[in-house]
Amino acid sequence: MSNKMITKVEGRELILERVFEAPRELVFLAFSEAEHLKQWWGPRGWTLTVCDIDFRPGGVWHYCMKCMDENQGDFYGMESWGKAVYEDIVKSEKIVYVDYFSDAEGTESAEMPSTDVTLTFVEFEGKTKLINRALYASPEALKTVLDMGMEQGISETWDRLDEHLQSVQ
Template sequence: MSAAPPDLTVTLHGDREIRLSRDFAAPRHLVFAAFTRPDLLVRWWGARGWHLIECEVDLRVDGRWRFVSRGPDGTLMGQGGTYREIDPPARLVCTELFDDQSYPGETLVRHDFTESVGRTTVVTTLRFATRRGRDTALRYPMTRGLAEAFDRLTDLLHPTTEGVTP
């Protein structure tokens, strides 16, 4: 695993989990909205140079989500899953499976949003179906890509940014 950027904490738990944590200078209802509203997701989701060209969110338990991103060289990457738990603005749990996934099984993704004095910490726990899946994901530039996406989210949530409404 490559070193995580200083504002992103990455830890391993057990043999199948990766836990990522990042703080945002925004109330959690806005951060939660940025994770669940297509009009906001298209503005920050993905590493630098990647942009969502398809963003479908059926935000209900057993509802499906689907994202397709286009990279700087035109490469397409699709992923989707099913929402398992929705507790605004505290928790969002879903499954995740990539169209061209190189490891077995669905990943369970849990986002926990906690707020203190107007700042929100997002802790994302990725629970892979197998240790091999976790280890394969760790070989990808996942932490760099996620850090870049979270930088884009920070820009979106900055108080001078228009368009993020409660």
């Protein structure tokens, strides 16, 4: 894939950018509809087994990623629950939400840092530049998720997004 993710860390903010060869409206839809999210969300070998989304300001997206790849050793069979609470949505342009680690009931994890996320969808030479700005409470909180391998996980997730976008155009 030619459009690899660009990563920058500025204090307590992680900035990720990637260009997708798809219209901005389609990339936005891929983040806003369960039918799309189920096809690509999560790193390779992981599947969304739960994807309940209420895509509106004040709405919640509650999901579960499960490792279905036996080659991933101890991760095989593991579940990772997450929850996003949407704050602002501008169709085809921007999604702002707070991202939490959670449990199956949607209770937010007190042990793991939450993230203030702003996704911006920019028209770029007939393609879409996706800019993900993730703000953490502290540089240490950011380091916690980076040490967990989040950057690789997002890179693989965006590779899967790219493959999904190509399959539906």
